[in-house]
Amino acid sequence: MIVARMHVRIVLALVIAGLLGGCASSGNPRDPVEGFNRAMFAFNDGLDKAVIKPVARGYEATLPVTARNGVANFFGNIADVFIGVNNALQGKMPEAINDFGRVMVNTTLGVFGFMDVASDLGVDKHDEDFGQTFGRWGSPTGAYLVLPVFGPRNVRDTAGLAFDLAADPVGNVESVASRNVLVATRLISDRAALLPADKVIEEAALDKYSYIRDAYLQRRRNLVYDGAAPRLPDNDE
């Protein structure tokens, strides 16, 4: 809880710093604090290149794929609890029951979540968080924001993130040492899963910052609609 509150404070401080900075903007209406965001993006990119990516590479090289899948499944199972809560908050009861069913099956048959038995049984995983819940409730997205370490967000998802963190069982583990190990392992596990995407982004993007921003904004929009977002008009502004 304390960690979460600290995060909220950091996030708020940064948002205010960004706004006060009166940052240069290329006039993209969805990205009014582009100057701040680009600086943050460069910081995150540097951190990734220097620390996170090399560790994720080592993790990928050391652990066999079954073990890595086990770790990803373990954290995925914990996340499913909150995916279920968010589906319930959005009034999507069949989906919420599906998610809680996944947790029950994977925690028992899947041995504490290390195996994703539920997916094999055809009970598919969902992707929900508080940011999407707020979106469902009609909250506008607000400006695009790049947060330190957490990366791309928008104002709505930043607020969502604060709730996600407050509710995060891993971040609320009592023992500081085990909590740190768990949080770090989850970060590296998540990053390792994204390693194949790096090459594609490097190659595809004229401007990596814009490319990731647009991908993020599109993806969040679609997630709120659960993948059935109406197609944007061909010549939108």
Added chain:
Amino acid sequence: MKRLIGFMAAVLMSSVSLAQEVAPDVLVRNVTSEVLDILRKDKEIQSGSTKKAVELVEVKVLPHFNFQRMTAQAVGKAWRQASPAQQSALAEEFRTLLVRTYSNALTAYKNQTVDFKPLKMAVGETDVTVRTEIRQPGAKPIGIDYALEKNNASWKVYDVVIADVSMVTSYRDQFRQEIGNDGIDGLIKSLQAKNKAGEAVAKK
């Protein structure tokens, strides 16, 4: 020369699909299955040969894409102000960029399987989205959706949406940025530079 062969194959393929109308979901399924079959057998692509993957894409996949429309969408409003020469330069460079990106993604293929979602299509529909899902053990399925339009009795893909991210709209802001800074010729130049850099990487 290789490009010429690719082009001739493309002409051949498109005349084949003109001859008999193929439903959009059948088209996506056929092309995907064919490409996956080749990927499973081709040791060179599996070991990361981008050149081989590009050949595969040029022959099997490209004929079913409408690059003119994809480029027009990505460029947005400025497309109409571009001269025909600029338009074809843009389409050519954008095509090269997408083909290389897509081909490289193919070299990462391991043992994923593809699920095809049933297509709901009304009679006389000329614009549909065919949904597929890439499944891999231990990970969430990744959606790949193909937007197709019907033109002269044949269906052509005009956008690919991977994990909710459209290949085409992802370029809109980048393109607008380049055009805002250095005009349409500036965008053509930076696409050319990007493609040159990509070629250099692919060669090594």
